[in-house]
Amino acid sequence: MLVLLPPSEGKAPSGRGAPLKPETLSLPALADAREAVLDELVGLCVADEEKARDVLGLSEGLRGEVAKNTELRTAGARPAGEIYTGVLYDALGLATLDAAAKRRAARSLLVFSGLWGAVGITDRIPSYRCSMGVKLPGLGALGAYWRTPMASAMPEAAGDGLVLDLRSSAYAAAWKPKGEVAERTATVRVLHAQLVDGVEKRSVVSHFNKATKGRIVRSLLETGAQPKDPAELVEVLRDLGHVVEAEAPAKAGKGWALDVVVREIH
Numbered sequence: 001m002l003v004l005l006p007p008s009e010g011k012a013p014s015g016r017g018a019p020l021k022p023e024t025l026s027l028p029a030l031a032d033a034r035e036a037v038l039d040e041l042v043g044l045c046v047a048d049e050e051k052a053r054d055v056l057g058l059s060e061g062l063r064g065e066v067a068k069n070t071e072l073r074t075a076g077a078r079p080a081g082e083i084y085t086g087v088l089y090d091a092l093g094l095a096t097l098d099a100a101a102k103r104r105a106a107r108s109l110l111v112f113s114g115l116w117g118a119v120g121i122t123d124r125i126p127s128y129r130c131s132m133g134v135k136l137p138g139l140g141a142l143g144a145y146w147r148t149p150m151a152s153a154m155p156e157a158a159g160d161g162l163v164l165d166l167r168s169s170a171y172a173a174a175w176k177p178k179g180e181v182a183e184r185t186a187t188v189r190v191l192h193a194q195l196v197d198g199v200e201k202r203s204v205v206s207h208f209n210k211a212t213k214g215r216i217v218r219s220l221l222e223t224g225a226q227p228k229d230p231a232e233l234v235e236v237l238r239d240l241g242h243v244v245e246a247e248a249p250a251k252a253g254k255g256w257a258l259d260v261v262v263r264e265i266h
Contacts, residue, residue, distance in 0.1 A: 001161050001226055003217055004118075005111045006168045008086035014068075014126040015076035026110070026120035029153040033146065037115055038072060040136050041128075045069040056134055065129035072126050080111055081121035087207055088166075091214025094121065101221040109217070110157065112171040114142045117150060118157075132170045143173035150175035162186065162227050164220075165255070166213045177255060185255035186230035188213065193263050202261070212262055216242065230256035 022034060045052040045066045052066045068075075081094045094105060109121045114132040119125060135141045154175050163177060163185040177185040190209040191202040219225075219240050227233040234246045243261040 001108050001164060001220075002158050003109050003164045003220075004167050004171075005088070005109060005213075005217070006166070006171045007111050007113050008084045008089055009131065010085055011083050011127045011129075012078070012085050014071075014083075015078035015124075017076045017078070018124075019074050020072065020077045020124070020126055025116065025123045025125075027118055027153045027157060029156075030117040030149050033149040034116055036139060037130075037136070037142070037145070040138050041069055041115060041130055042072055044136065055136065056129055057131070058129070062129070068127060069129055072128055075126040077124035077126050079121060080119045080123050080125050081105070081109075083125055083127055084111060087210040088214040091211040092218050093214075097218070097221060100224065101218075104221045104224065108221075112167055112174060117146050117153075117174070132174060143170060146174040155181055162229055162233060164188065164217075164233065166217070179253050182253055182255045183249065184229050186233050186258050187255055188216070188258045188260060190260045190262060193261050208262065212260060216240075216260070230258070234258065 022031060022038075025031075025034070044055060049063070049066050052069070053063060056065065058065055081089075094102070097105060106120065106122045110118050111121060112118045112132065113130075114134055115128050115130040116125065130142070132143050132146075133141075136145075139145050154177075158177070158181050161184070163181065165172065165177075165185055165187040172187075176182075189204065190212040192205045192208055193200050193202045195201075216237065220236070223240070225236045225240075227236045230246070231248070234244050237244045237258075237260070245259040245261060247257040249256060
């Protein structure tokens with residue numbers, strides 16, 4: 001099983017250890033594309049702080065993120081699972097998993113990134129600021145930029161097992177499974193259901209959407225569940241106590257859509 005995650009907007013500080021070693025990152029087929037984005041991002045932030053802040057969509061209060069990007073090649077690196085923070089990663093709680101679950105996480109979790117394309121959670125990276133929605137002057141919109149290299153790298157990464165897609169729309173734009181890979185891909189949406197004047201209304205609540213996705217991944221890692229395809233995933237999630245509504249693809253070459261319905265926000 002391969003689990004695709006979004007990154008977090010905010011990130012933990014870089015470490016004090018050895019700096020980034022690009023050749024050690026997962027998906028080595030992305031090496032040239034990563035180098036191009038890294039070169040332009042660092043160059044932009046070194047050359048013109050105000051322009052960089054505008055390109056990156058940063059407020060005055062986040063000016064320090066530009067300075068952080070100028071040091072990406074020399075800053076200490078930490079495992080990506082420690083760099084990414086926020087609601088989903090708090091609920092996932094990688095640091096508190098037992099040893100077996102941590103090994104499963106290292107094998108199965110892949111975090112999409114505007115800067116790196118995608119990284120494994122044990123890949124050592126520095127803290128950075130560059131979302132998939134950024135449009136770099138020389139490379140253009142990163143969501144579009146990553147499609148070609150991802151189209152080559154991701155089918156191999158997906159192997160022949162289930163692909164569980166928990167990415168937000170901006171990061172999903174960088175790679176869309178096709179053909180046989182799509183048929184074994186399940187995209188999950190979390191819906192909050194509540195009664196309004198006696199009628200059930202459903203909506204996506206960002207905070208709880210992220211938290212629920214983090215809990216789903218944690219429960220799969222803790223139990224060691226290995227569903228082989230989307231239909232089996234539906235049964236596994238229901239056994240874990242989730243209310244799941246599944247929509248099988250209407251035709252060949254399309255993925256499964258799963259709605260996880262929750263009624264209590266916590």
